[in-house]
Amino acid sequence: MTVERKQCVVLVPYPFQGHLTPMLQLGSILCSQGFSVKVAHTKYNAPNYSNHLEFVFHSMDDGLQGIDMSFPSLENIYCMNENCKAPLRNYLVGMMEQEKDMQGDQLACIIYDNVMFFVDDVAVQLRLPSIVLRTFSAAYLHSMITILQQPEKYFPFEDSQLLDPLPELHPLRFKDVPFSVVNNTVPEPILDFCRVMIDTGSSVATVCNTMQDLENSLLLRLQEHYKVPFFPIGPLHKMAPMTLSTSILEEDNSCIEWLDRQAPNSVLYVSLGSLARIDDTELIETAWGLANSDQPFLWVIRPGSVSGFQCAEALPDYYEKMVGERGRIVKWAPQKQVLAHPAVAGFFTHCGWNSTLEAILEEVPLLCRPILGDQPVNARYLSQIYKVGFELEVFERTIIEKTVRKLMLSEEGKDLKKRIIDMKQSIVAGMQTDGTSHKNLNDLVDFISALPSRLAPPTPVVGTVMSSSHIASKCIIES
Template identity: 50%
Template structure:
């Protein structure tokens, strides 16, 4: 626990309803609780976490009036409504908490620090109104940020939306990114303007916490510190710092572990494209036959509804199940951290969300990269071109898929990539040890928060 100075001091963590954001926020809460802070998790009713998994936290639900996240809907409009619906509820709650602290002469409950997900930008206004310090938590890669910050200028120059002829060309001043790696590279000018306006809402946090590791993104973090001119604390990977219960919104099928137990070491490709990505029937068929034709064992996550209009796997091509019987397992959702840590898993075919990327790096598992949206294209480029522990899937075509799987599971190329991945795993572990970059950064964050009490 903490050193006594932190004991019971209140931190309010405001999470967003996206799986890729909620998971690291809960992990951050666990890490800070281990340092002695009292943690309140503020969350939306949509995709709310299970309080029974975290009895050490206080939970405060905000009524957001959403039933689900529609991945095809206008993201900026969703965020705008979400922030508008939650703002006064949080302000009223914190106002009451501070008033109760004053009446009880409890100085601690008057001096709250708020840490908020960058999507929940309304928090900054609430913190300003109540004269409370606010810290932004970013659950994306640091390398995504320079690309996002460059988008308004690229739009103004007429380089976005990206023309097909430009996709493979390098973006000036954003090496090693190509135009195809830019986030939202096909976004219309009108929607892009809305997104930039959204980003402008976050103006004056006192610091930024980033779920990353210094050795992975050192040069980018240096540039971001120069850009923001506030402290940036790189304290990842949080998935390794906080070994708590599952934070998944979907029910995990843990039976797959006993199936993995029967497979040879480093022989299985694990396929999971995250909690939001969707595909059509044709893409499902190409994926299925690519896995079948690779002749390698596979564990494939197909979410209900991940194929438009499907209940689950009724759109799998005829004859596929028979052809892969005994060699492949299709399931609705997997305990990903446990799967990636299993000795049988040799490759992770991923959408390259940042949590999945960090989890794969933490376990030394090379990746086949099929990014879908947001920061995923940036992450994929770094995995494949800079860190060299990933293979970009250029086309979702069965021959390309089967070839990529064999390259990484069977050929020497995969063995060399696995060696690099294991080396990165060791560096990530060292970062968390006493004297390591993330260990030091976490202690610096604690000191920073205490200095504001």
């Protein structure tokens, strides 16, 4: 009896929630298209296998045992990339040997998160096709590329320039630059890291969690820059057929019962995501802003999200008793369920790209409080271009109270709601059989299916972008 052999795709996610989620969603999409999917992941933040029975998982030794990765340093990211090289290479070689003996599925390609740039070195060594997954918006990627082409044009800048427009990057201002800024400049190690992260290396294509109908002009510029096919097949969380949780943290589902007791369109959902941190002063100002707004709220205070505190103990002891049934505080929430709940009318958010897309697809207007990475870029586009959110730029209780009320109660807030409904309809149209995201997915499937099983040996190229091998020399952890 002959066993049918499928084409296999190996996924290599970056082990943080905002990156792991879209990679697993992409895996579900590819499974539904007839591919077998294997996930090579780090031991740190390993996904819950029981939530993804359609995948085969392989754990790679990342060398990070005993290291605090709750807020990863560049050094730790480089070390993780170096430490995972040999485990991934050995795993792929084993697969290739099985394939040669007709014992396994045919290895079609590797799809890796752009932060896991070591995969490019492994793919080149083994002459395997690779594809990059970019988990953020085209606007963010375009802004990074533009600045990295001439960083001296942007840095350093003066405090007086913070609200000035960034040259060639409307609607962004200097305060929205997509890098970690220290003393109004960007340290060279961060620029180096970003150059590696945005480089496609030897990859034959890029998959994006965005939509052609939303970011077409920017996608065209990226296509021109990279010279490889771009496949915008978002929103991945809606294109994926599987609805199982991808959360690393344990979700408190009791908050859904609390939402069931609230009036329709009355609750503000507050969550600053899975990685960002604030200080206790901002926590207290937010707490009083929410309390004084008189609006019902569901507030996620993630363990470790308040500097110097484990969880919500930075709040006054009497706070939860004072707000009573009008407020609910949890450590983590099933966010997609929360945003889809009829009681939820607004989202006080860090503007991570997953959260942004989840809110838009549930027609929930945004109160934008960006913190790091792509979040300031997303917030600026949401408030100034798409006009579906208000940006909070002063973290003081009276301003927070006023902005919450504006979002939840004002005519301006109702206008946001109308625009986000229109925005959702445009995105949903792209997901239909004749829509752009659906067509791009079909094109991606055809593209992967037609890839050669092995690539020609690479031609050496002399360039300015540092390879992950070169950067790994900075690593102090032995792999």
